[in-house]
Amino acid sequence: MLLLLLLLVSASCLWLGHSEVVTSFESSCPQFFFRETPPNEALEPENPAWICQRYKNQYYFATLYDRDRRIPVYSAYLYQPGSGKRPRTWLVEPQLMGAAYPKTVEREWTLLKYFNVSLEQLSKSQAILQDYKNLTGLNRGHLNPSGHHNDPSSKAVTFTLTNIVPQNEKLNGGAWNNYEQQTMIRNTQGCNTTYVIVGAVPGNNYIAKGRVNKPSHLWASACCEVDTKHRKAWAVIAENDKNEVQLLTLGELEDMLTQLYRRDQVSLFDSDCPRE
Template sequence: MMLWLLLLQVWASCLWLGHSEVVTSFESSCPQFFFRETPPNEALEPENPAWICQRYNNQYFFATLYDRKERIPVYSAYIYEPGPGKRPQGWLVEPQLMGPTYPKTMEKEWTLINHYNVSLEKLSESQAILQDYKNLTGLNRGHLNPNGHHFNYSSRMATFTLTNIVPQDEKLNGGAWNNYEQRTMIRNTQGCDTTYVIVGAVPGNNYIAKGRVNKPSYIWSSACCVVDNNHRKAWAVIAENDQNQVQLLTLGELEDTLTQLYGRGQVSLFDSECPRE
């Protein structure tokens, strides 16, 4: 009888994990956003990470490795599926970063304060909040996973979570980076059946919101495109977060650059089937 109860408990906890938002690993919870279900290796992991399967309207839309200490995402991973549509309004936060008793889907700050008895102070301990991004000079809220790379309202709205946002140079965000997201991606994805994307930010030495939220020194993006069963292509870019210019790289060049910038060992962003040259 005891063994049966124990097995039931284990089964129940596995079931709960499968429906959780902040998870123990991407491989077990939302591997579909990574080529060959292989997330980047540990060389990008911060001291205090959170693995988030970004869930909105009861559906997973992308994956984010979040740096709890710097209060910015390390990277967001998604499948490129652009479509027409309006830019959503409003911003969401991640209740699960406060603990597993809170809703498993992203919510508005207002909803948490008014319906779940959460104080703004408690929320702010676990992540960036809207107040952190007020009154910025020369910076704005830069999506890692951009809403324009998604085909319907729910998938676009899911990108409007502060766990997918970094303080980004406003000229870069509206200029060369936007040009990469809109034009270069369309050009590079010609002939691709599925394009897996990982966009990240390297923490810098500067902060906004009285030291609460890190301003990244670099923002980078990488893509692995499946042309057919036998062919893949890959590309990457990196930008300094105070210059309006984007440098186009091979995937291998970006991984080597990130290896130097993070200093935690050789970075691998995608499964070895993606070409590095």
């Protein structure tokens, strides 16, 4: 029986992948940021978690997570779109409960059945599937969408609950989807490498009996390397109760986020990325 249990857990870990809660992106997974420079501290929440998402010993993206509001602050990744099936399996982050737990991204039932974790224990550290059930006018909005990745492994890793927020249903399926699928294709023409950071501004409302914050705005930014001497950038922002997306320069988005967060001046990318 013990051997069977070990085999089941081992198979689960091999299939799913790995995440790491780290102390900084600069030292652990800097490759998802232009010039290996993450956003400055102006976006950091009071109780942050830095997560490097890894699958089969390869990192796929980085997420700054707000432990208190149980939503991501932003996810950063390289834009490498491709066809393929949309994953269906939702995952959670065991290490948000503590460093003693597995580095593997797991399904809820795997943790509950094989790692002696209770649902209450898991729910204290992050959002769970129950939080996103029976929503009205909202759905699970990816910051890092699976469609911006080109292989099954990278697509699968985007389906962690630490990469989604409660997003207006019409916005998610409408103007925001148009940006992800159409505007990004147009804007990345001629780009060799495109660094993307997508985020959510915390709002005043919550779902799941006050457990999970509903963002007031969603935003996205990109810095594209055309060649060694030329770069271009763009950004968008959307209110999370309207089916509208506003196209901005990178500098305009940083200024808007500075006003919305009411803290220090926001800087999303290294200074060599054009702001105008």
